[in-house]
Amino acid sequence: MRTINIANQKGGVGKTTTVINLAWGLALWEKRVLVVDFDPQGNTTTGLGISKRGLYNNVYTVLSGRVPIREAIMSVTNNEYLSCLPANEDLSAFPLEAAGEKDRLFILDGALKAVRAEYDFIIIDSPPSLNLITLNAMTASSDILIPVQSEFYALEGLSQLLRTKERIEEAIAKKINILGFLITMYDSRTTMARQVEEELKKHFAGKVLRTIIPRNVRIAEAPGFGESVLTYDPSSRGAFAYKELVKELLERI
């Protein structure tokens, strides 16, 4: 049973895309997967084909104690191995409301305890920030996977992200394993992408995943149909790359 947090405070690097495609990939390998959408934007929820309209049972009402977690978890259509604890914008109230609680770092971790045994993997999406939402996601996780867009600004925030992880580890007296850095939106025709790859490997040798996700429009089109690229266009370069990622992670875990 592993809980993987997909995190990076830089926006638009492929966090949600990686959550959805990794979760679908593991489910196609018949692993029981729970996806937790822990971003008030609720993009993972929509990308899995779940409507956010009138969604009273969600991760925020679960954490505020109003709804039992089992009543909020929804199965994702066409895949019996894949479930989702959805989110909507109500979640943006969480950082302020939880700030005064003594165990404010452990709120998500505590809520997940009741169901952890029923899954092989729990995958948590985070928002593009380092607030109490992201800190809860890290605390609830055994591993962290960090998508890095292969463009100029990509490397800037990584040291702050890793320092935040270290501060969490001290606060909760537990180690969070860096599963790896995943290079995303890679366009091999540009020197910029190759430069980011070289820099990343120089700073984090051994932790940069072998699999590289190419920029591929089929990846961006898939969520419009509530699907993963693996089912939307199984023969695309994007699907091939995410299948490779699943294989690589199953080797490492």
Next chain:
Amino acid sequence: MRTINIANQKGGVGKTTTVINLAWGLALWEKRVLVVDFDPQGNTTTGLGISKRGLYNNVYTVLSGRVPIREAIMSVTNNEYLSCLPANEDLSAFPLEAAGEKDRLFILDGALKAVRAEYDFIIIDSPPSLNLITLNAMTASSDILIPVQSEFYALEGLSQLLRTKERIEEAIAKKINILGFLITMYDSRTTMARQVEEELKKHFAGKVLRTIIPRNVRIAEAPGFGESVLTYDPSSRGAFAYKELVKELLERI
């Protein structure tokens, strides 16, 4: 004198890119421009060629009263019309520290009062969130420009962003003008881009800017050299589009 906040809580939609290229464009038209980097990631600071290492004078030390604003404003190389109030990750402490202050919405607005008269435009970059940093950026602004990436998740957060703006307007008893929605990273070969454009025009007719920014690798390469695409590759499609944007905004203002 107009203060324009470039905002959208969705990550990676081209906020920083628009701040830098719009500011450079206005400066090339000999407008006096101050860029305020109000994002702890500090991407605008780096993209303007300013090093964040050891940068004690920055927007955070100004707002906490330790440094007078004039001592933190830096001129951008090669352009006498363009200055920047830089940021680094210290700024991420601001939301928590300011939360208890009575006038917590007006902190940035108050700090800018001393220098407003010296500029024709102030352009404020915001982080991908709706926290006290973004609320301060809105409060300090006369106008808001909203970049919208032409991809599936782009439309999801817009209603929350506009509701947040309305709540701010009530709290500060002042109207913030929507300068427009700017379509970014547009790839005319994909139906996805055309669909987003149609949806946007259906919901916000009249407020969608005529200028559309195409996906263009020269735009992504320019910050690596501390330059705007306007000076890095003036003949590129990206430079042409941002020049058109400057013209269109000068017509509207």
